[in-house]
Amino acid sequence: MRVSCLMLVTLRDDPAEAEIPSHKLLIRAGYIRRLGPGIYAYLPLLWRVLQKISAIVRQEMDATGALETLLPQLQPADLWQRSGRWAGYTAGEGIMFHLRDRHGRELGLGPTHEEVITALAADLLRSYRQLSVNLYQIQTKFRDEIRPRFGLMRGREFIMKDAYSFHANEGSLRKTYAAMDSAYRRIFRRCGLRTVAVEADSGAIGGSASQEFMVTADAGEDLILTSSDGSYAANQERAVSLAPEAIALPGGLRAAGAGELLATPGQTTIEQLSAAHGFDPSQLVKVLLLLARFEAGLRQPLLVCLRGDQQLNAVKLANAVSARLAPQHGVLLGIEPLSRELASELASKEGLQLDLDAIPLGYLGPDLEDAVLAQPKISLGLDPSAASSGTATGGAARAAAPLPAAAPHLARSFLRLTDPTAAELAAFVAGANKLDQHRLGASWKGLKLQPEIVDLRAAQPGDRCQHDPSQTLAAARGIEVGHIFQLGRKYSEAMQARFTNEAGAEESLWMGCYGIGVSRLAQAAVEQNHDADGIRWPLAIAPFEVIVVSASAQDPIQVQLAEQLYQRLRDAGIDALLDDRDERAGVKFKDADLIGIPWRLVVGRGAAQGQVELVGRSDRQRRDLAVEAAVAALLDLIPPARCGLQ
RNA sequence: CGGGGCGUGGCGCAGCUUGGUAGCGCGGGUGCUUUGGGAGCACUAGGUCGCAGGUUCGAAUCCUGUCGCCCCGACCA
Numbered sequence: 257m258r259v260s261c262l263m264l265v266t267l268r269d270d271p272a273e274a275e276i277p278s279h280k281l282l283i284r285a286g287y288i289r290r291l292g293p294g295i296y297a298y299l300p301l302l303w304r305v306l307q308k309i310s311a312i313v314r315q316e317m318d319a320t321g322a323l324e325t326l327l328p329q330l331q332p333a334d335l336w337q338r339s340g341r342w343a344g345y346t347a348g349e350g351i352m353f354h355l356r357d358r359h360g361r362e363l364g365l366g367p368t369h370e371e372v373i374t375a376l377a378a379d380l381l382r383s384y385r386q387l388s389v390n391l392y393q394i395q396t397k398f399r400d401e402i403r404p405r406f407g408l409m410r411g412r413e414f415i416m417k418d419a420y421s422f423h424a425n426e427g428s429l430r431k432t433y434a435a436m437d438s439a440y441r442r443i444f445r446r447c448g449l450r451t452v453a454v455e456a457d458s459g460a461i462g463g464s465a466s467q468e469f470m471v472t473a474d475a476g477e478d479l480i481l482t483s484s485d486g487s488y489a490a491n492q493e494r495a496v497s498l499a500p501e502a503i504a505l506p507g508g509l510r511a512a513g514a515g516e517l518l519a520t521p522g523q524t525t526i527e528q529l530s531a532a533h534g535f536d537p538s539q540l541v542k543v544l545l546l547l548a549r550f551e552a553g554l555r556q557p558l559l560v561c562l563r564g565d566q567q568l569n570a571v572k573l574a575n576a577v578s579a580r581l582a583p584q585h586g587v588l589l590g591i592e593p594l595s596r597e598l599a600s601e602l603a604s605k606e607g608l609q610l611d612l613d614a615i616p617l618g619y620l621g622p623d624l625e626d627a628v629l630a631q632p633k634i635s636l637g638l639d640p641s642a643a644s645s646g647t648a649t650g651g652a653a654r655a656a657a658p659l660p661a662a663a664p665h666l667a668r669s670f671l672r673l674t675d676p677t678a679a680e681l682a683a684f685v686a687g688a689n690k691l692d693q694h695r696l697g698a699s700w701k702g703l704k705l706q707p708e709i710v711d712l713r714a715a716q717p718g719d720r721c722q723h724d725p726s727q728t729l730a731a732a733r734g735i736e737v738g739h740i741f742q743l744g745r746k747y748s749e750a751m752q753a754r755f756t757n758e759a760g761a762e763e764s765l766w767m768g769c770y771g772i773g774v775s776r777l778a779q780a781a782v783e784q785n786h787d788a789d790g791i792r793w794p795l796a797i798a799p800f801e802v803i804v805v806s807a808s809a810q811d812p813i814q815v816q817l818a819e820q821l822y823q824r825l826r827d828a829g830i831d832a833l834l835d836d837r838d839e840r841a842g843v844k845f846k847d848a849d850l851i852g853i854p855w856r857l858v859v860g861r862g863a864a865q866g867q868v869e870l871v872g873r874s875d876r877q878r879r880d881l882a883v884e885a886a887v888a889a890l891l892d893l894i895p896p897a898r899c900g901l902q
Numbered sequence: 903c904g905g906g907g908c909g910u911g912g913c914g915c916a917g918c919u920u921g922g923u924a925g926c927g928c929g930g931g932u933g934c935u936u937u938g939g940g941a942g943c944a945c946u947a948g949g950u951c952g953c954a955g956g957u958u959c960g961a962a963u964c965c966u967g968u969c970g971c972c973c974c975g976a977c978c979a
Binding site for chain 2: 265266267268269270271272273274275292293402403405524525526542544545546560562566567568569570573591592593594595596617618714805807808809810811839840841842843844845846847849850858860861869
């Protein structure tokens, strides 16, 4: 390709829209253009990069026996209703773009393809003899992100490789999961990325085991925690660790563990309490009042206890709450702090009466009685079954007959969950459930409580590791470029995807799914490979492998030699670019550095003597070589570097 | 959704406080000179100052509304 024909438009100034280096560089170097928030055009240069990444992904996926396919992006709502995700994806997080066609049928633009593929599998896979299979596709996904940002990093339209495997048993799923794990490691290595594999939360996709592949970079949106020996790495959403030892409460239990009242006027935060009375935060029990909203209308108040010095991990909480109530009440739509604002919003929007004046915010103790949620005289929508009894229907049954959108109703008892750090305290300080008063020297037994214990605390950098307390966790930022899941039978059961096993019995398929953010990966590669002058593409995914530059466009000898070299390299199968523009040398050099072609072959002053200059973009090493030697060097260096595995 | 910021030639910005009919740098075009790290000179094209109201003799500038974009946050009161 000739630069004169490339529609290359580079910018001298940083664009105002971009914040992080990779985003600025991709725009400045002419790789992308923004059309709207989170919507980008992939210009010809970037398209070449994406094609190269895709080729690597294909090679590695095909090598594992996976089958490439292409699935619809326009997906009927009933598919998503059958899996139980329509409400969560449209109403709750609202991550799915959805629309009505001219007949009033609801459709979603695919943010992922579990539903589509499972419906196909249900149709096509009938016998254990057909298993296992792993189908993948590389295509555009749509997600209505709350806040798109950083260019291709979090776009509303992006390119993803997603794969879905189907198995007759869990062992087979594990095998494919392991194969995907190693294929992913090869893919990222071949793309020139430094990644770390971390334990991850399964999030909205669901399922059991899952692992994320993170490109380590300061601009990463995820916080990852790793042990010093590297044997443990997890997303902070998921990470576990040992909390620091609590400092025993001086004086221990009071009033046989019921605690003595302590006047604490205006002291509603852990900090204020500690400062006023000399407590260590680890001597306090922090009680959080939250409200969980469910698809089928349930509004469930939560009372969450943590040790005062610990932080809540919202993802762990959502998982715990969901596990307890989602089977009866549909998808968990969200959890919010139960404030006066929220209470008045509940009253005005959903007609639910909740009298927060009965609840002394800032002075809550773990023994806060359900009576505070008691129904006021006039109230609507009481559901006596919520939270306590409830009809126990299985997930499959629920999915087969989607829950009708029920009117919002408020549970009148708390779902109480306690983190071990709080549960293990022998004597603590907690709110007295009375304004301006706390209890000193209370205990769980003394308060006549049997806490339901769930890991809810956020692991922090510096915490000791569970697998080896002599090690501590360190934090790093990461960009998630890949995620693999063992889904199990969640979707196959919901969508009735069954096969006949060897014994002739019907069984639900075992599933796995495996994603790579292809367009995000391209930007992550820039984030990890750039310098003050521009991008430094790893050769395996660079849009071109070498750029031939004649220093002077006026010197016919140079121009001719550059032309010859360009032809020879192309004939030898090298992805060569020829900068044939009538520009000064400086302009061409700057552009070559900015767009980041790994090798630059300069035809300059020495052209008449058959001397050229070969410059490496990454290490900036320059070597003066005879023409033949330069060509030989490139033919020697480039082909082996292509697979990215040296 | 909450908070903050910004909308002025293709791009990056100034002008707004103190109203008087729009400017700088880059980029584009033409010509001459220059030619190994984003050249110089000259000429030139290109803007209903996001949009809609209002105040005023007069609005990019003041007021109101509206739309769009960017940043931070949206879990511990």
